[in-house]
Amino acid sequence: MPFRARIWKRRAVIVSLRVARLVRTGISRFFPALRYIVQSLHRRWRRSLQFRTVLTTLLLAVTSFAVVGAYLSNQIANNLFQERLTQAESETRYNVKQVQDTFDGAQVTDQSSVITLVYDTLNAVEGRGSVIQRRYVFEAMPQQTKPRNRWVESRASDQLTVSVIPPDLRKAVQESGKDQYWASTVIPVGTEDRPGIAVGNKVTFNGTVYELYLIYDLNTAQQTLDEIQSVLWAGGAVLVLMIGAIAWYVTRNVVSPVSHAAVVSEKLAAGQLQERMVVKGEDEVARLGASFNHMAASLQEQITQLATLSQMQQRFVSDVSHELRTPLTTVRMAAEVLFDARHDFDPINKRSAELLYNQVERFQSLLSDLLEISRFDAGVAMLDAEPEDILQVVAHVIEGAAPVAAEYGSEIILRAPSGGIVVEMDSRRIDRILRNLILNAVEHGEGKPVTITVAANQTAVGVAVRDHGIGMTPAEAARVFDRFWRADPARARTTGGSGLGLSIAMEDTKLHNGWLQAWGNKGSGANFRLTIPLRQGEEIDKSPVQLEPEDIVLPGVPEYRNILVPGPGPAPQPPEAGSPRREASPASKTSVHVPPKEPS
Amino acid sequence: MKARILVVDDDEALAEMIGIVLRNDGFEPVFCADGGQALDVFRSSKPDLVLLDLMLPGVDGIEVCRQIRSESDVPIVMLTAKSDTSDVVRGLESGADDYVPKPFKPAELVARVRARLRPGDQKAPETLRIADVTIDVAGHTVSRGNERISLTPLEFDLLVALARKPWQVFTRELLLEQVWGYRHAADTRLVNVHVQRLRSKIERDPEAPEVVLTVRGVGYKAGS
Numbered sequence: 001m002p003f004r005a006r007i008w009k010r011r012a013v014i015v016s017l018r019v020a021r022l023v024r025t026g027i028s029r030f031f032p033a034l035r036y037i038v039q040s041l042h043r044r045w046r047r048s049l050q051f052r053t054v055l056t057t058l059l060l061a062v063t064s065f066a067v068v069g070a071y072l073s074n075q076i077a078n079n080l081f082q083e084r085l086t087q088a089e090s091e092t093r094y095n096v097k098q099v100q101d102t103f104d105g106a107q108v109t110d111q112s113s114v115i116t117l118v119y120d121t122l123n124a125v126e127g128r129g130s131v132i133q134r135r136y137v138f139e140a141m142p143q144q145t146k147p148r149n150r151w152v153e154s155r156a157s158d159q160l161t162v163s164v165i166p167p168d169l170r171k172a173v174q175e176s177g178k179d180q181y182w183a184s185t186v187i188p189v190g191t192e193d194r195p196g197i198a199v200g201n202k203v204t205f206n207g208t209v210y211e212l213y214l215i216y217d218l219n220t221a222q223q224t225l226d227e228i229q230s231v232l233w234a235g236g237a238v239l240v241l242m243i244g245a246i247a248w249y250v251t252r253n254v255v256s257p258v259s260h261a262a263v264v265s266e267k268l269a270a271g272q273l274q275e276r277m278v279v280k281g282e283d284e285v286a287r288l289g290a291s292f293n294h295m296a297a298s299l300q301e302q303i304t305q306l307a308t309l310s311q312m313q314q315r316f317v318s319d320v321s322h323e324l325r326t327p328l329t330t331v332r333m334a335a336e337v338l339f340d341a342r343h344d345f346d347p348i349n350k351r352s353a354e355l356l357y358n359q360v361e362r363f364q365s366l367l368s369d370l371l372e373i374s375r376f377d378a379g380v381a382m383l384d385a386e387p388e389d390i391l392q393v394v395a396h397v398i399e400g401a402a403p404v405a406a407e408y409g410s411e412i413i414l415r416a417p418s419g420g421i422v423v424e425m426d427s428r429r430i431d432r433i434l435r436n437l438i439l440n441a442v443e444h445g446e447g448k449p450v451t452i453t454v455a456a457n458q459t460a461v462g463v464a465v466r467d468h469g470i471g472m473t474p475a476e477a478a479r480v481f482d483r484f485w486r487a488d489p490a491r492a493r494t495t496g497g498s499g500l501g502l503s504i505a506m507e508d509t510k511l512h513n514g515w516l517q518a519w520g521n522k523g524s525g526a527n528f529r530l531t532i533p534l535r536q537g538e539e540i541d542k543s544p545v546q547l548e549p550e551d552i553v554l555p556g557v558p559e560y561r562n563i564l565v566p567g568p569g570p571a572p573q574p575p576e577a578g579s580p581r582r583e584a585s586p587a588s589k590t591s592v593h594v595p596p597k598e599p600s
Numbered sequence: 601m602k603a604r605i606l607v608v609d610d611d612e613a614l615a616e617m618i619g620i621v622l623r624n625d626g627f628e629p630v631f632c633a634d635g636g637q638a639l640d641v642f643r644s645s646k647p648d649l650v651l652l653d654l655m656l657p658g659v660d661g662i663e664v665c666r667q668i669r670s671e672s673d674v675p676i677v678m679l680t681a682k683s684d685t686s687d688v689v690r691g692l693e694s695g696a697d698d699y700v701p702k703p704f705k706p707a708e709l710v711a712r713v714r715a716r717l718r719p720g721d722q723k724a725p726e727t728l729r730i731a732d733v734t735i736d737v738a739g740h741t742v743s744r745g746n747e748r749i750s751l752t753p754l755e756f757d758l759l760v761a762l763a764r765k766p767w768q769v770f771t772r773e774l775l776l777e778q779v780w781g782y783r784h785a786a787d788t789r790l791v792n793v794h795v796q797r798l799r800s801k802i803e804r805d806p807e808a809p810e811v812v813l814t815v816r817g818v819g820y821k822a823g824s
Contacts, residue, residue, distance in 0.1 A: 322655055322681035329703035330614045333621055336706050364703050384789075387817040392771070422817035427788065 049258075050251045057247035058240060065236040073229050080221045085182065085197055088216040091134065092180060092199040095125050095214060103205040111151045118152045118205070125214065126157060135187065137162050137213040141174055141202070150208050157215075159188050165198050165213050173200040173211050187215055194219045257285040261292055273300040313378040321371050328364060335360045369500040373483070376507040383511045385536050388427045389420035390461055394454055397434040404439060409447035410467075412438070416454035423461050424536045429508040433516070434463060436501045437528045441467035444526065455544040459533060460514075462545035466527045472520035480518045481506040505530075515540065519547045602628040603717050606647035608638045608664060609679065610657050618651065621706040627713065635659035639667045649716055650676045651709075654691055662694045669695030673752045675716035679704075692793035697754040698780060699790075715781030716754075728763040731810045731823040733802055735763055742802065754779065755798045762812060762822040771819040795820060 044051045102121045108114055118138075127133030135157035140150070154162065162170075169183035180201045187196040200213040260277060267275040276296060279289040339357035342350045375381050398412050405412050423430075441450045445467035453464040472480065479485050484499040509516040514532035531543040605622055609615045610633050619629040632641040635656035642650065650668060654661035665676055678691045678699040691699060700712050726737040733749070735742050737760060742749045751759065758779050762770060770778075772788035780790060799806045810823045 325681040325702040326611045326614055330611070330617045332703045333617045333706045333709075337620065337624075389817055392773075396773070420817070 050248065050255045053251040053255075054244055054247045058244045061240045061243040065240060069232045069236055073225070073232060076228055077225050080225055081218070084216065084218060084221050088134075088197050088199050088214070089180065089182065091216075092201065092214045095134070096180070096201045096203060096212060099125065099212060100203045103203060106205075108149065108206050111149075114149075114151050114206070119155060122155055132157070132217075135160055135196075135215040135217070137165055137198075137211075137215065139211045139213075141209045141211055144209060147207050149206065152205075160215070164188075164215070165200065169198060169200055169213070170211065173202065173213075178202060185215065187217065189217065189219070195222055254285070257288060261288065264292070264296075268296055268299065273303060310378055310380075313374070314380045317371060317374045317378060324367060328360075328367065332360050332364060366498045366500075369498040369504060372504050373500055373507070376504070376511075381507065381511055383536070384426045384428070385424045385512075386427070387422050387424050390423045390425065390430065390463070391416055391420055391454060393427050393431050394434060394452065394463065397431055397438055398452065400435060401438045401442060405442045405450070408442050408445065410442050410445045411449045412442070413449055413451045414454070415451065417456070421454065421456045421461050421534075423456075423532060423534055425512060425532060426508075429511065430530075430532070433505040433508050433530055434465075436505045437463075437465040437530065440501065441465045441469075441526070441528070445469040448525070453545050456534065457542065457544040459538055460531050460540040460542070460544060461534060462529060462531045462543045464527055464529045464545040464547070464549075466525065466549055468525040471522050471525045472518075473522055474520065477518040477520035477526070480520075481516070512536070513540075515543065517547050519549070602626060603648040604628045604630060604645060605713065606630045606632060606638075606642055606645055606650045608632045608635070608641075608650065608656065608661070609653040610634065610655075611653070618709065621709065622713070624706075625710045635661065635664050638664045642668055642672075647674065649713060650674060651679060651713070652676055652696070653679045654687065655681065662690055665691065665694040665696050669752075675753065677712055677716060688787070689789060689793055692790065693797070695752075695797075697752065697794075699787075711781075718781070728760065730759070730763045730766065730812075733759075733811050735760060744802070749802055751798070751801060755794060755801065758794055758798055759802070759812075762820065766822040766824065769815045769818050769821045775819070791820075 045055070099121055102117075106114075106117050122136055122138055125134060125136050136155075137157070137160055138152075138155040139162045140153050156162065164185055164187055166183045166185055169181055169185075172181040178201070180199060182197055182199040185196050185198045186193045188194075195218040197216045197218060198213045199216070200211055203210050203212045257277075264275050264277050273296070276293045277289040279286050279293065335353070335357045338353040342353045345353060394414065394416070398414060401412065438450065438452065446469040448468040450468075451464075451466040453462075453466070455462055481502050483503045486499060506516050509530060509532070512532045513536065514530065516531075517529050518526065519529070520526040527547060527549050529543060529545060529547045531540055531545075533540050605627050607615050607618050607622075607629050609618070609631075612633065615631050615633065619631065622629045630641065630645045630647060632638050636658040638652075638656075638659070652661050652665055652668075656664065659667075661678065665678070668674065668676060675698075676696045678696045679702060680687060680691060680699050681702045688699060697716055698712055700709055728735040728737060733742060733744050735756075740753075740756060742751055742756065742759065758775065761775065761778050772791040775791050776782040776788065795812055796806075799809050799812055802811050803809045813821050813823050815821055
């Protein structure tokens, strides 16, 4: 029936598929669990000294108990056996003699009396009482002429046949003279097989040589051995457990102060300076605790002292700030009132008013830079980071720098990807850094274009500000962030910078966990690169823009949009909300390209 | 009519100088040198705007600001010597509308004062809605159902600016320009603090705003 066969085949396939799926899900269910268990054990092994010690102790204890137990039980078994064997041999010797004596003194008359005699004699070997002391196998030796009146061929105790006698023993008995031999064997008693010893010898009756084997039950010895072994097992298990518990207790005593110290030092490191170890007694652990506490106390003292100093510094800065700023405000307002009215003054007073006004401005910017720096030094500068579009900040700074750029005849070119780059940052500080870099570039750019490149990768955003001015040597580039450092001390300060601008930019960058680097080459300008992580707390692995510029030639990378802030032209309109600039980017690339005033 | 401005500052020279500048620009300054008397002077002089120094002997500026705010919606502009975030934010949170960091230029001060004194330009009768909040622009009232919500003029302007263009996301800079009247860069914390104050008044749950929504990385917009 092919139809039925097909059905069965299909059923078989279905069943086998189900089984396969079951096996697979079983593996996929259990494998992770198993792996988890192994992993967690492995982790504990690595991380917990106590776990490791206890486990090792347990393993060693189990091994040594196994060895000792095996040796002991072997010894005991041997002794028991030897003792029983000796007994068996002497008993056999006696019984065989008894049997032989009975046989020798017997009157051979008729068959039935002979049989009765032999059987009674043999039964007597089994011993009196309800317990059979020994069993016997009685067998006529083969290969001998059979006399006419040999009525007994063989006889054995209940359940026994001659087959329980190992052939080697029979051979030995048959071939020897009157010597006694023994061998271990297994005898059936009731429904079970029991170990036994068979001891054999020969007896002669009525001219026939018989083999007589007496078989001794080793069951009691085996039971004794079993009991001893079970006692050994139980004792061993209890001892191993106790050793494990002892190891656990001892290591806990030693390890717990250490792990306590670890916990306390972690808390200390986390800033809980009042945390101390508990010290009990005078042992090594107590000494560890005491010296640990001593260390913690001196740490706490120093840190508190530093914190106090820093607080004092902060308050001082804050006070100085307030105390200086209030009169400075008055002076500045007064200077401005005078400055506004300078046209009514005679030339001397007019010039004085101008000088006063300008220098008050300069004094004010110097003061605010100094206060800013000291705020960094006091460690009270806080990062107020929020996700914002850095391109908006850049556009904003460029817009602010446009008038100055126009004054110097530089054009500012922005190369940035279209679309926003949202960065977790303190936009006030980023604004300040970029303003500093861009104004610096314009100031030292000798009227040549300043290129700003913005790019991002997975971890960071980079802004490079490149000028093509007089540049600086690598040695100068290395010192450019130092406070009050000037490339050329003799050079006049035209924009009235304090000499702290780049130092503040560096501090602002550090606050963002970012990089601020300078590249310079005498004659071919300088490049400043700011790199900050996209999200605070993440590491920068690579800056998306290059520090060392490859180009001296200006823009034109197709996927970048260019926003040209025309040099001497009017400042661009303030950006609308959202980003109309970006939407207009394709147009802006082809449109305004006002050539710089001076040929570069 | 000259706008009357209460100048609360303990530094006599500065107060006098501010007085000169304000008078020069057609304002009528009133002075108070002590934080403890500021509220009395405020009550008796009924100024159109308060210029308040943050650091005052006796009762400090933040407390004075709180006292004035508790009984009046008059614009308050703080004068601060400290530009630390915490001080500025504390000042703004106590109810000030704007601040001018020392040292400031006279023009800057006057610009801030004028921006806050913008005459309540005759508003056409107009009713705006954001979420479940109704704004009567001409009547200068905001309500949810029958419940009236009291806002300062600045908070009101902020809400109206957002409500007029519910489709638009406002950057903080744009709000600074439209609501505070800043032409150039200013401190965007002003916006953050006032949005929070506004939310604490108009939102059912300020933690989960429905009226003024944050657009991450950009700014704010009106809820729908």
